[in-house]
Amino acid sequence: MKIIPAKYHLDLSGSAYMEGEDLIHNTTYFDEVADYYANANAAQARGHQESYRVCYAIGNRTMTDLYYGTTTIQPLLIDGECNMTKGHFHDEPKYMEYYLCVKGNGYLLKWDGDETCFAEEMKQGSLHYIEGKYAHRVINTGEEELIFLAVDSATGGAKYDRIKEVGFPVRCFKQDGKIIWKDNR
Numbered sequence: 001m002k003i004i005p006a007k008y009h010l011d012l013s014g015s016a017y018m019e020g021e022d023l024i025h026n027t028t029y030f031d032e033v034a035d036y037y038a039n040a041n042a043a044q045a046r047g048h049q050e051s052y053r054v055c056y057a058i059g060n061r062t063m064t065d066l067y068y069g070t071t072t073i074q075p076l077l078i079d080g081e082c083n084m085t086k087g088h089f090h091d092e093p094k095y096m097e098y099y100l101c102v103k104g105n106g107y108l109l110k111w112d113g114d115e116t117c118f119a120e121e122m123k124q125g126s127l128h129y130i131e132g133k134y135a136h137r138v139i140n141t142g143e144e145e146l147i148f149l150a151v152d153s154a155t156g157g158a159k160y161d162r163i164k165e166v167g168f169p170v171r172c173f174k175q176d177g178k179i180i181w182k183d184n185r
């Protein structure tokens with residue numbers, strides 16, 4: 001029997017740091033995504049500071065192939081708004097996704113592009129199925145990094161246009177340790 005090491009390795013003792021030869025690292029900085037926040041000037045003022053980072057493997061990118069990624073979101077408030085991913089729709093509703101929260105606290109915000117918008121609580125061990133019709137965003141409401149694992153189709157894509165233009169219908173703020181949801185319409 002030929003036995004070889006696993007292609008990738010995840011540090012499950014806390015950081016969820018991923019190791020492996022062909023991993024792709026992608027860091028998103030506040031000066032690149034300032035427009036996604038309620039107070040874009042406050043986000044811009046943070047400059048080239050990390051908002052979140054993604055480390056992923058994506059096989060050979062064919063239609064039946066899979067994406068695997070670890071996302072780490074910094075615990076920060078931008079003029080009171082909880083730090084978050086940009087959020088996106090998949091290219092087509094047939095592309096589903098799973099998220100597993102391995103550390104931290106927050107919400108997975110889902111929006112169907114119309115009237116339906118709701119949030120699922122994220123905490124260590126919460127597993128989330130994302131139906132392909134929903135735009136999805138992860139919000140870190142905690143005091144530590146929020147880390148989640150994602151499994152997705154390798155060709156599901158990501159559409160940001162509507163999110164950038166009109167945003168999700170709600171925004172999540174934190175004041176004196178209390179979560180406050182505000183209408184964004």
Ligand SMILES: O=P(O)(O)OC[C@H]1O[C@H](O)[C@H](O)[C@@H](O)[C@@H]1O
Pocket residue numbers: 054069070071085086087088136137150151152158
């Ligand atoms: O691209 P965003 O909406 O900001 O989300 C950040 C990342 O979160 C997860 O890892 C998803 O699986 C990725 O596809 C996405 O890129």
